[in-house]
Amino acid sequence: MLTRGNSIIKGIETTEIVKLLNRAYADEWLAYYQYFTEAKVIKGIMKDAVFAELTQHANDELRHANMIADRIVQLGGTPLLNPTEWATHTNCGYEEPKNFDVVAILEDSIKGEQCAISTYSSLADIVKDKDIITYNMVSQILADEVEHEADLQDLHDDITEFVEHIKSTMR
Ligand code: FE
Ligand code: FE
Numbered sequence: 001m002l003t004r005g006n007s008i009i010k011g012i013e014t015t016e017i018v019k020l021l022n023r024a025y026a027d028e029w030l031a032y033y034q035y036f037t038e039a040k041v042i043k044g045i046m047k048d049a050v051f052a053e054l055t056q057h058a059n060d061e062l063r064h065a066n067m068i069a070d071r072i073v074q075l076g077g078t079p080l081l082n083p084t085e086w087a088t089h090t091n092c093g094y095e096e097p098k099n100f101d102v103v104a105i106l107e108d109s110i111k112g113e114q115c116a117i118s119t120y121s122s123l124a125d126i127v128k129d130k131d132i133i134t135y136n137m138v139s140q141i142l143a144d145e146v147e148h149e150a151d152l153q154d155l156h157d158d159i160t161e162f163v164e165h166i167k168s169t170m171r
């Protein structure tokens with residue numbers, strides 16, 4: 001799109017930004033689906049607390065996909081049009097839940113968030129001082145991913161400590 005808004009981008013091609021954003025867009029849809037599915041299949045101790053967190057994160061990932069798609073369009077690009085492209089464009093892949101126990105589900109999700117943090121941190125480095133608007137959006141998403149990891153790690157630590165405590169009282 002030939003807009004003044006896009007003319008302020010310096011030192012990087014908008015097509016390059018679109019390419020990188022489409023990869024992140026694929027990640028967000030897969031992250032959304034991962035949380036959505038995990039919330040359906042999760043089993044075990046304190047599962048209600050974990051369910052609430054997974055559901056909240058699913059909503060956040062869908063909101064991220066929405067933010068990224070809007071920015072891609074603003075840059076004159078097209079968001080990936082076919083869900084089959086999510087698998088071929090993703091940075092972080094998809095961690096299919098195989099073990100439905102709360103602790104295993106939390107560990108899969110923590111891995112996903114750690115990859116998201118690395119991805120957005122690199123993306124922020126790439127667009128910094130070149131595309132302020134994308135940089136600002138990526139920073140907001142990055143802050144959410146950092147919060148996601150911390151929330152999941154807290155739950156993981158609470159549950160594993162609780163299980164250890166129960167085990168010690170049974171000895
Ligand atoms: Fe996200
Ligand atoms: Fe996240």
Ligand code: MG
Pocket residue numbers: 053056057147148151
């Ligand atoms: Mg949370």
